[in-house]
Amino acid sequence: MEAGGETGVAAExxxxxxxxxxxDVTDGLGLRRLWAHLGWQDVxxxxRRSFLGPLWITIGMAITAAGLGLMYSTIFGEDPAEYVPYMAVGFMIWYFVQGSVQYGAEVFIRNEGMIKQMPAPVTVHVLRTVWREFLLFLHNLVVYLxxxxxxxxxxxxxxxxxxxxxxxxxxxxxWVVLLLxxxxxRFRDIxxxxxxxxQLLFFLSPIVWPVSVLEENAGSQAWLAQLNPVYHFIEIARAPMLGTTQHWHHWVVVGALTVGGWVLALVILRNYRARVPYWV
Incomplete structure:
Protein backbone atom coordinates (compact mmCIF):
# COMPACT_ATOMS: atom_id res chain seq x y z
CA MET A 1 0.00 0.00 0.00
CA GLU A 2 2.82 2.34 0.85
CA ALA A 3 4.62 1.69 -2.41
CA GLY A 4 1.37 2.13 -4.33
CA GLY A 5 0.71 5.39 -2.54
CA GLU A 6 4.11 6.70 -3.52
CA THR A 7 3.49 5.71 -7.12
CA GLY A 8 0.14 7.49 -7.11
CA VAL A 9 1.70 10.66 -5.77
CA ALA A 10 4.46 10.48 -8.36
CA ALA A 11 1.89 10.06 -11.13
CA GLU A 12 -0.23 12.95 -9.89
CA ASP A 24 6.25 18.84 -23.81
CA VAL A 25 7.84 20.87 -26.60
CA THR A 26 8.26 17.94 -28.99
CA ASP A 27 4.74 16.65 -28.33
CA GLY A 28 3.37 20.15 -28.90
CA LEU A 29 5.20 20.40 -32.23
CA GLY A 30 3.83 16.99 -33.16
CA LEU A 31 0.26 18.26 -32.76
CA ARG A 32 0.75 20.63 -35.68
CA ARG A 33 -2.71 20.05 -37.17
CA LEU A 34 -4.34 21.00 -33.86
CA TRP A 35 -2.58 24.29 -33.13
CA ALA A 36 -2.46 25.29 -36.80
CA HIS A 37 -6.23 24.82 -37.08
CA LEU A 38 -6.90 26.67 -33.83
CA GLY A 39 -4.66 29.56 -34.87
CA TRP A 40 -6.37 29.92 -38.24
CA GLN A 41 -9.78 29.76 -36.58
CA ASP A 42 -8.69 32.62 -34.29
CA VAL A 43 -7.99 34.77 -37.35
CA ARG A 48 -16.53 36.65 -38.72
CA ARG A 49 -19.54 37.95 -40.69
CA SER A 50 -17.43 40.61 -42.41
CA PHE A 51 -17.51 40.71 -46.21
CA LEU A 52 -13.74 40.82 -46.78
CA GLY A 53 -12.77 38.69 -43.79
CA PRO A 54 -9.03 38.56 -42.99
CA LEU A 55 -8.33 40.87 -45.94
CA TRP A 56 -9.12 43.69 -43.52
CA ILE A 57 -5.69 42.99 -41.98
CA THR A 58 -4.01 43.92 -45.25
CA ILE A 59 -6.32 46.87 -45.86
CA GLY A 60 -5.65 48.24 -42.38
CA MET A 61 -1.90 48.07 -42.91
CA ALA A 62 -2.21 49.76 -46.32
CA ILE A 63 -4.22 52.62 -44.80
CA THR A 64 -1.66 53.02 -42.00
CA ALA A 65 1.24 53.07 -44.47
CA ALA A 66 -0.44 55.63 -46.73
CA GLY A 67 -1.85 57.94 -44.06
CA LEU A 68 0.83 57.99 -41.37
CA GLY A 69 3.66 57.52 -43.86
CA LEU A 70 2.82 60.61 -45.88
CA MET A 71 2.10 62.69 -42.77
CA TYR A 72 5.25 61.81 -40.81
CA SER A 73 7.48 62.07 -43.87
CA THR A 74 6.43 65.73 -44.01
CA ILE A 75 7.02 66.21 -40.27
CA PHE A 76 10.50 64.70 -40.35
CA GLY A 77 11.37 66.23 -43.72
CA GLU A 78 12.01 62.82 -45.26
CA ASP A 79 11.54 61.68 -48.84
CA PRO A 80 8.18 59.80 -48.93
CA ALA A 81 9.66 57.27 -51.36
CA GLU A 82 12.11 56.23 -48.63
CA TYR A 83 10.12 56.95 -45.49
CA VAL A 84 6.81 55.26 -46.32
CA PRO A 85 8.39 51.80 -46.90
CA TYR A 86 10.59 52.36 -43.83
CA MET A 87 7.63 53.07 -41.57
CA ALA A 88 5.34 50.45 -43.11
CA VAL A 89 7.83 47.58 -42.70
CA GLY A 90 8.54 48.78 -39.17
CA PHE A 91 4.84 48.58 -38.36
CA MET A 92 4.59 45.06 -39.84
CA ILE A 93 7.34 43.80 -37.56
CA TRP A 94 6.02 45.74 -34.58
CA TYR A 95 2.52 44.28 -34.92
CA PHE A 96 4.00 40.79 -34.80
CA VAL A 97 6.14 41.60 -31.76
CA GLN A 98 3.32 43.40 -29.97
CA GLY A 99 0.78 40.65 -30.65
CA SER A 100 3.15 37.92 -29.50
CA VAL A 101 3.95 39.73 -26.26
CA GLN A 102 0.49 40.96 -25.30
CA TYR A 103 -1.45 37.84 -26.27
CA GLY A 104 1.38 35.72 -24.90
CA ALA A 105 0.86 37.23 -21.48
CA GLU A 106 -2.71 35.88 -21.51
CA VAL A 107 -2.21 32.71 -23.54
CA PHE A 108 -3.08 30.28 -20.73
CA ILE A 109 -5.61 32.55 -19.05
CA ARG A 110 -7.60 32.85 -22.29
CA ASN A 111 -7.49 29.08 -22.83
CA GLU A 112 -8.47 28.12 -19.28
CA GLY A 113 -11.39 25.95 -20.36
CA MET A 114 -9.40 24.02 -22.95
CA ILE A 115 -6.49 23.48 -20.56
CA LYS A 116 -8.74 22.02 -17.87
CA GLN A 117 -10.88 19.91 -20.20
CA MET A 118 -8.39 18.65 -22.78
CA PRO A 119 -5.08 17.14 -21.68
CA ALA A 120 -2.45 18.49 -24.05
CA PRO A 121 1.09 19.88 -23.85
CA VAL A 122 1.10 23.49 -22.72
CA THR A 123 3.23 24.35 -25.74
CA VAL A 124 0.19 23.69 -27.96
CA HIS A 125 -1.30 26.97 -26.75
CA VAL A 126 2.04 28.73 -27.24
CA LEU A 127 2.33 27.49 -30.81
CA ARG A 128 -1.27 28.45 -31.50
CA THR A 129 -0.56 32.04 -30.47
CA VAL A 130 2.69 32.32 -32.43
CA TRP A 131 1.08 30.77 -35.52
CA ARG A 132 -1.85 33.19 -35.36
CA GLU A 133 0.43 36.21 -35.14
CA PHE A 134 2.56 34.85 -37.99
CA LEU A 135 -0.54 34.50 -40.17
CA LEU A 136 -1.37 38.15 -39.49
CA PHE A 137 2.21 39.04 -40.43
CA LEU A 138 1.87 37.16 -43.73
CA HIS A 139 -1.27 39.13 -44.53
CA ASN A 140 0.68 42.36 -44.02
CA LEU A 141 3.44 41.17 -46.35
CA VAL A 142 1.03 41.77 -49.23
CA VAL A 143 1.41 45.49 -48.50
CA TYR A 144 5.19 45.07 -48.58
CA LEU A 145 4.97 43.63 -52.10
CA TRP A 175 9.97 31.69 -25.69
CA VAL A 176 8.38 35.07 -24.97
CA VAL A 177 4.85 33.62 -25.12
CA LEU A 178 5.86 30.62 -23.02
CA LEU A 179 7.66 32.67 -20.38
CA LEU A 180 5.03 35.39 -20.05
CA ARG A 186 0.75 32.88 -11.31
CA PHE A 187 0.85 36.68 -11.13
CA ARG A 188 -2.21 38.26 -12.74
CA ASP A 189 -0.70 41.75 -12.55
CA ILE A 190 1.69 40.91 -15.39
CA GLN A 199 3.17 51.28 -25.24
CA LEU A 200 6.45 52.74 -24.02
CA LEU A 201 8.55 50.46 -26.25
CA PHE A 202 6.59 51.57 -29.30
CA PHE A 203 7.74 55.17 -28.85
CA LEU A 204 11.28 54.06 -27.99
CA SER A 205 11.59 51.90 -31.12
CA PRO A 206 12.55 53.17 -34.61
CA ILE A 207 9.15 52.60 -36.19
CA VAL A 208 7.81 56.10 -36.77
CA TRP A 209 11.06 58.02 -36.18
CA PRO A 210 14.07 57.34 -38.45
CA VAL A 211 17.32 56.16 -36.89
CA SER A 212 19.18 58.81 -38.87
CA VAL A 213 17.20 61.57 -37.12
CA LEU A 214 18.10 60.11 -33.73
CA GLU A 215 21.80 59.96 -34.61
CA GLU A 216 21.78 63.56 -35.86
CA ASN A 217 20.03 65.00 -32.81
CA ALA A 218 21.13 62.73 -29.95
CA GLY A 219 24.81 62.69 -30.80
CA SER A 220 26.84 60.55 -28.40
CA GLN A 221 23.68 59.54 -26.52
CA ALA A 222 22.23 57.75 -29.57
CA TRP A 223 23.74 54.49 -28.27
CA LEU A 224 21.00 54.36 -25.63
CA ALA A 225 18.63 53.13 -28.34
CA GLN A 226 20.69 49.93 -28.43
CA LEU A 227 19.32 49.02 -24.99
CA ASN A 228 15.89 48.46 -26.54
CA PRO A 229 15.68 44.81 -27.70
CA VAL A 230 12.81 45.60 -30.09
CA TYR A 231 15.17 47.94 -31.97
CA HIS A 232 17.44 45.01 -32.91
CA PHE A 233 14.57 42.74 -33.96
CA ILE A 234 13.19 45.42 -36.25
CA GLU A 235 16.53 46.20 -37.84
CA ILE A 236 17.56 42.63 -38.72
CA ALA A 237 14.38 42.24 -40.78
CA ARG A 238 13.76 45.75 -42.11
CA ALA A 239 17.26 46.40 -43.46
CA PRO A 240 17.30 43.45 -45.93
CA MET A 241 13.64 43.99 -46.86
CA LEU A 242 14.42 47.56 -47.93
CA GLY A 243 17.96 47.04 -49.20
CA THR A 244 19.52 49.41 -46.66
CA THR A 245 22.80 49.09 -44.77
CA GLN A 246 22.92 46.02 -42.55
CA HIS A 247 24.65 46.32 -39.16
CA TRP A 248 25.76 42.89 -37.98
CA HIS A 249 25.77 43.71 -34.28
CA HIS A 250 21.96 43.54 -34.42
CA TRP A 251 22.25 39.86 -35.39
CA VAL A 252 24.64 39.21 -32.50
CA VAL A 253 22.23 40.76 -30.00
CA VAL A 254 19.23 38.89 -31.39
CA GLY A 255 21.18 35.61 -31.42
CA ALA A 256 22.14 36.07 -27.77
CA LEU A 257 18.54 36.90 -26.83
CA THR A 258 17.31 33.80 -28.69
CA VAL A 259 19.63 31.42 -26.85
CA GLY A 260 19.25 33.07 -23.46
CA GLY A 261 15.49 33.39 -23.79
CA TRP A 262 14.94 29.74 -24.68
CA VAL A 263 17.21 28.55 -21.87
CA LEU A 264 15.18 30.60 -19.39
CA ALA A 265 11.87 29.47 -20.90
CA LEU A 266 12.87 25.80 -20.70
CA VAL A 267 13.85 26.25 -17.05
CA ILE A 268 10.41 27.73 -16.35
CA LEU A 269 8.75 24.95 -18.35
CA ARG A 270 10.68 22.32 -16.42
CA ASN A 271 9.76 23.71 -13.03
CA TYR A 272 6.21 24.98 -13.50
CA ARG A 273 4.67 23.14 -16.47
CA ALA A 274 2.52 20.90 -14.26
CA ARG A 275 1.23 23.86 -12.23
CA VAL A 276 -0.32 25.77 -15.11
CA PRO A 277 -3.68 23.88 -14.97
CA TYR A 278 -3.94 24.65 -11.24
CA TRP A 279 -2.99 28.32 -11.56
CA VAL A 280 -5.46 29.15 -14.34
Whole structure:
Protein backbone atom coordinates (compact mmCIF):
# COMPACT_ATOMS: atom_id res chain seq x y z
CA MET A 1 0.00 0.00 0.00
CA GLU A 2 2.82 2.34 0.85
CA ALA A 3 4.62 1.69 -2.41
CA GLY A 4 1.37 2.13 -4.33
CA GLY A 5 0.71 5.39 -2.54
CA GLU A 6 4.11 6.70 -3.52
CA THR A 7 3.49 5.71 -7.12
CA GLY A 8 0.14 7.49 -7.11
CA VAL A 9 1.70 10.66 -5.77
CA ALA A 10 4.46 10.48 -8.36
CA ALA A 11 1.89 10.06 -11.13
CA GLU A 12 -0.23 12.95 -9.89
CA UNK A 13 2.70 15.27 -9.43
CA UNK A 14 5.30 14.34 -12.07
CA UNK A 15 8.87 15.12 -11.07
CA UNK A 16 10.60 18.14 -12.53
CA UNK A 17 12.96 17.01 -15.25
CA UNK A 18 14.46 18.30 -18.46
CA UNK A 19 13.15 15.22 -20.24
CA UNK A 20 9.54 16.17 -19.48
CA UNK A 21 10.15 19.77 -20.52
CA UNK A 22 11.63 18.69 -23.84
CA UNK A 23 8.86 16.11 -24.25
CA ASP A 24 6.25 18.84 -23.81
CA VAL A 25 7.84 20.87 -26.60
CA THR A 26 8.26 17.94 -28.99
CA ASP A 27 4.74 16.65 -28.33
CA GLY A 28 3.37 20.15 -28.90
CA LEU A 29 5.20 20.40 -32.23
CA GLY A 30 3.83 16.99 -33.16
CA LEU A 31 0.26 18.26 -32.76
CA ARG A 32 0.75 20.63 -35.68
CA ARG A 33 -2.71 20.05 -37.17
CA LEU A 34 -4.34 21.00 -33.86
CA TRP A 35 -2.58 24.29 -33.13
CA ALA A 36 -2.46 25.29 -36.80
CA HIS A 37 -6.23 24.82 -37.08
CA LEU A 38 -6.90 26.67 -33.83
CA GLY A 39 -4.66 29.56 -34.87
CA TRP A 40 -6.37 29.92 -38.24
CA GLN A 41 -9.78 29.76 -36.58
CA ASP A 42 -8.69 32.62 -34.29
CA VAL A 43 -7.99 34.77 -37.35
CA UNK A 44 -11.27 33.84 -39.02
CA UNK A 45 -13.26 34.39 -35.83
CA UNK A 46 -11.91 37.93 -35.50
CA UNK A 47 -13.47 38.88 -38.85
CA ARG A 48 -16.53 36.65 -38.72
CA ARG A 49 -19.54 37.95 -40.69
CA SER A 50 -17.43 40.61 -42.41
CA PHE A 51 -17.51 40.71 -46.21
CA LEU A 52 -13.74 40.82 -46.78
CA GLY A 53 -12.77 38.69 -43.79
CA PRO A 54 -9.03 38.56 -42.99
CA LEU A 55 -8.33 40.87 -45.94
CA TRP A 56 -9.12 43.69 -43.52
CA ILE A 57 -5.69 42.99 -41.98
CA THR A 58 -4.01 43.92 -45.25
CA ILE A 59 -6.32 46.87 -45.86
CA GLY A 60 -5.65 48.24 -42.38
CA MET A 61 -1.90 48.07 -42.91
CA ALA A 62 -2.21 49.76 -46.32
CA ILE A 63 -4.22 52.62 -44.80
CA THR A 64 -1.66 53.02 -42.00
CA ALA A 65 1.24 53.07 -44.47
CA ALA A 66 -0.44 55.63 -46.73
CA GLY A 67 -1.85 57.94 -44.06
CA LEU A 68 0.83 57.99 -41.37
CA GLY A 69 3.66 57.52 -43.86
CA LEU A 70 2.82 60.61 -45.88
CA MET A 71 2.10 62.69 -42.77
CA TYR A 72 5.25 61.81 -40.81
CA SER A 73 7.48 62.07 -43.87
CA THR A 74 6.43 65.73 -44.01
CA ILE A 75 7.02 66.21 -40.27
CA PHE A 76 10.50 64.70 -40.35
CA GLY A 77 11.37 66.23 -43.72
CA GLU A 78 12.01 62.82 -45.26
CA ASP A 79 11.54 61.68 -48.84
CA PRO A 80 8.18 59.80 -48.93
CA ALA A 81 9.66 57.27 -51.36
CA GLU A 82 12.11 56.23 -48.63
CA TYR A 83 10.12 56.95 -45.49
CA VAL A 84 6.81 55.26 -46.32
CA PRO A 85 8.39 51.80 -46.90
CA TYR A 86 10.59 52.36 -43.83
CA MET A 87 7.63 53.07 -41.57
CA ALA A 88 5.34 50.45 -43.11
CA VAL A 89 7.83 47.58 -42.70
CA GLY A 90 8.54 48.78 -39.17
CA PHE A 91 4.84 48.58 -38.36
CA MET A 92 4.59 45.06 -39.84
CA ILE A 93 7.34 43.80 -37.56
CA TRP A 94 6.02 45.74 -34.58
CA TYR A 95 2.52 44.28 -34.92
CA PHE A 96 4.00 40.79 -34.80
CA VAL A 97 6.14 41.60 -31.76
CA GLN A 98 3.32 43.40 -29.97
CA GLY A 99 0.78 40.65 -30.65
CA SER A 100 3.15 37.92 -29.50
CA VAL A 101 3.95 39.73 -26.26
CA GLN A 102 0.49 40.96 -25.30
CA TYR A 103 -1.45 37.84 -26.27
CA GLY A 104 1.38 35.72 -24.90
CA ALA A 105 0.86 37.23 -21.48
CA GLU A 106 -2.71 35.88 -21.51
CA VAL A 107 -2.21 32.71 -23.54
CA PHE A 108 -3.08 30.28 -20.73
CA ILE A 109 -5.61 32.55 -19.05
CA ARG A 110 -7.60 32.85 -22.29
CA ASN A 111 -7.49 29.08 -22.83
CA GLU A 112 -8.47 28.12 -19.28
CA GLY A 113 -11.39 25.95 -20.36
CA MET A 114 -9.40 24.02 -22.95
CA ILE A 115 -6.49 23.48 -20.56
CA LYS A 116 -8.74 22.02 -17.87
CA GLN A 117 -10.88 19.91 -20.20
CA MET A 118 -8.39 18.65 -22.78
CA PRO A 119 -5.08 17.14 -21.68
CA ALA A 120 -2.45 18.49 -24.05
CA PRO A 121 1.09 19.88 -23.85
CA VAL A 122 1.10 23.49 -22.72
CA THR A 123 3.23 24.35 -25.74
CA VAL A 124 0.19 23.69 -27.96
CA HIS A 125 -1.30 26.97 -26.75
CA VAL A 126 2.04 28.73 -27.24
CA LEU A 127 2.33 27.49 -30.81
CA ARG A 128 -1.27 28.45 -31.50
CA THR A 129 -0.56 32.04 -30.47
CA VAL A 130 2.69 32.32 -32.43
CA TRP A 131 1.08 30.77 -35.52
CA ARG A 132 -1.85 33.19 -35.36
CA GLU A 133 0.43 36.21 -35.14
CA PHE A 134 2.56 34.85 -37.99
CA LEU A 135 -0.54 34.50 -40.17
CA LEU A 136 -1.37 38.15 -39.49
CA PHE A 137 2.21 39.04 -40.43
CA LEU A 138 1.87 37.16 -43.73
CA HIS A 139 -1.27 39.13 -44.53
CA ASN A 140 0.68 42.36 -44.02
CA LEU A 141 3.44 41.17 -46.35
CA VAL A 142 1.03 41.77 -49.23
CA VAL A 143 1.41 45.49 -48.50
CA TYR A 144 5.19 45.07 -48.58
CA LEU A 145 4.97 43.63 -52.10
CA UNK A 146 2.90 46.65 -53.11
CA UNK A 147 5.55 48.96 -51.66
CA UNK A 148 8.21 47.25 -53.78
CA UNK A 149 6.18 47.98 -56.90
CA UNK A 150 5.24 51.58 -56.05
CA UNK A 151 8.40 52.95 -54.39
CA UNK A 152 11.04 50.56 -55.77
CA UNK A 153 13.47 50.50 -52.81
CA UNK A 154 17.04 49.39 -53.69
CA UNK A 155 16.44 45.73 -52.87
CA UNK A 156 19.13 43.26 -53.98
CA UNK A 157 20.18 39.71 -53.07
CA UNK A 158 20.50 40.71 -49.40
CA UNK A 159 16.70 40.56 -49.23
CA UNK A 160 17.22 36.83 -48.63
CA UNK A 161 18.55 37.73 -45.18
CA UNK A 162 14.98 38.63 -44.28
CA UNK A 163 14.15 34.90 -44.19
CA UNK A 164 16.48 34.01 -41.26
CA UNK A 165 15.49 37.32 -39.64
CA UNK A 166 11.79 36.38 -39.73
CA UNK A 167 12.68 32.88 -38.47
CA UNK A 168 14.45 34.46 -35.50
CA UNK A 169 11.40 36.63 -34.84
CA UNK A 170 9.22 33.51 -34.72
CA UNK A 171 11.68 31.59 -32.51
CA UNK A 172 11.85 34.45 -30.04
CA UNK A 173 8.08 34.81 -30.04
CA UNK A 174 7.94 31.20 -28.85
CA TRP A 175 9.97 31.69 -25.69
CA VAL A 176 8.38 35.07 -24.97
CA VAL A 177 4.85 33.62 -25.12
CA LEU A 178 5.86 30.62 -23.02
CA LEU A 179 7.66 32.67 -20.38
CA LEU A 180 5.03 35.39 -20.05
CA UNK A 181 2.18 32.89 -20.25
CA UNK A 182 3.42 30.82 -17.31
CA UNK A 183 4.33 33.90 -15.25
CA UNK A 184 0.95 35.54 -15.88
CA UNK A 185 -1.00 32.50 -14.67
CA ARG A 186 0.75 32.88 -11.31
CA PHE A 187 0.85 36.68 -11.13
CA ARG A 188 -2.21 38.26 -12.74
CA ASP A 189 -0.70 41.75 -12.55
CA ILE A 190 1.69 40.91 -15.39
CA UNK A 191 -0.70 41.38 -18.39
CA UNK A 192 -1.57 45.03 -17.60
CA UNK A 193 2.09 45.77 -16.85
CA UNK A 194 3.06 44.23 -20.19
CA UNK A 195 0.49 46.43 -21.95
CA UNK A 196 1.99 49.57 -20.42
CA UNK A 197 5.55 48.52 -21.22
CA UNK A 198 4.66 47.80 -24.85
CA GLN A 199 3.17 51.28 -25.24
CA LEU A 200 6.45 52.74 -24.02
CA LEU A 201 8.55 50.46 -26.25
CA PHE A 202 6.59 51.57 -29.30
CA PHE A 203 7.74 55.17 -28.85
CA LEU A 204 11.28 54.06 -27.99
CA SER A 205 11.59 51.90 -31.12
CA PRO A 206 12.55 53.17 -34.61
CA ILE A 207 9.15 52.60 -36.19
CA VAL A 208 7.81 56.10 -36.77
CA TRP A 209 11.06 58.02 -36.18
CA PRO A 210 14.07 57.34 -38.45
CA VAL A 211 17.32 56.16 -36.89
CA SER A 212 19.18 58.81 -38.87
CA VAL A 213 17.20 61.57 -37.12
CA LEU A 214 18.10 60.11 -33.73
CA GLU A 215 21.80 59.96 -34.61
CA GLU A 216 21.78 63.56 -35.86
CA ASN A 217 20.03 65.00 -32.81
CA ALA A 218 21.13 62.73 -29.95
CA GLY A 219 24.81 62.69 -30.80
CA SER A 220 26.84 60.55 -28.40
CA GLN A 221 23.68 59.54 -26.52
CA ALA A 222 22.23 57.75 -29.57
CA TRP A 223 23.74 54.49 -28.27
CA LEU A 224 21.00 54.36 -25.63
CA ALA A 225 18.63 53.13 -28.34
CA GLN A 226 20.69 49.93 -28.43
CA LEU A 227 19.32 49.02 -24.99
CA ASN A 228 15.89 48.46 -26.54
CA PRO A 229 15.68 44.81 -27.70
CA VAL A 230 12.81 45.60 -30.09
CA TYR A 231 15.17 47.94 -31.97
CA HIS A 232 17.44 45.01 -32.91
CA PHE A 233 14.57 42.74 -33.96
CA ILE A 234 13.19 45.42 -36.25
CA GLU A 235 16.53 46.20 -37.84
CA ILE A 236 17.56 42.63 -38.72
CA ALA A 237 14.38 42.24 -40.78
CA ARG A 238 13.76 45.75 -42.11
CA ALA A 239 17.26 46.40 -43.46
CA PRO A 240 17.30 43.45 -45.93
CA MET A 241 13.64 43.99 -46.86
CA LEU A 242 14.42 47.56 -47.93
CA GLY A 243 17.96 47.04 -49.20
CA THR A 244 19.52 49.41 -46.66
CA THR A 245 22.80 49.09 -44.77
CA GLN A 246 22.92 46.02 -42.55
CA HIS A 247 24.65 46.32 -39.16
CA TRP A 248 25.76 42.89 -37.98
CA HIS A 249 25.77 43.71 -34.28
CA HIS A 250 21.96 43.54 -34.42
CA TRP A 251 22.25 39.86 -35.39
CA VAL A 252 24.64 39.21 -32.50
CA VAL A 253 22.23 40.76 -30.00
CA VAL A 254 19.23 38.89 -31.39
CA GLY A 255 21.18 35.61 -31.42
CA ALA A 256 22.14 36.07 -27.77
CA LEU A 257 18.54 36.90 -26.83
CA THR A 258 17.31 33.80 -28.69
CA VAL A 259 19.63 31.42 -26.85
CA GLY A 260 19.25 33.07 -23.46
CA GLY A 261 15.49 33.39 -23.79
CA TRP A 262 14.94 29.74 -24.68
CA VAL A 263 17.21 28.55 -21.87
CA LEU A 264 15.18 30.60 -19.39
CA ALA A 265 11.87 29.47 -20.90
CA LEU A 266 12.87 25.80 -20.70
CA VAL A 267 13.85 26.25 -17.05
CA ILE A 268 10.41 27.73 -16.35
CA LEU A 269 8.75 24.95 -18.35
CA ARG A 270 10.68 22.32 -16.42
CA ASN A 271 9.76 23.71 -13.03
CA TYR A 272 6.21 24.98 -13.50
CA ARG A 273 4.67 23.14 -16.47
CA ALA A 274 2.52 20.90 -14.26
CA ARG A 275 1.23 23.86 -12.23
CA VAL A 276 -0.32 25.77 -15.11
CA PRO A 277 -3.68 23.88 -14.97
CA TYR A 278 -3.94 24.65 -11.24
CA TRP A 279 -2.99 28.32 -11.56
CA VAL A 280 -5.46 29.15 -14.34
Missing amino acids: HPPRSWAKAVE RRRY GLLVIFRPPVDWTVLLALPAILLLVLNAG GVAST PPVVGSVM
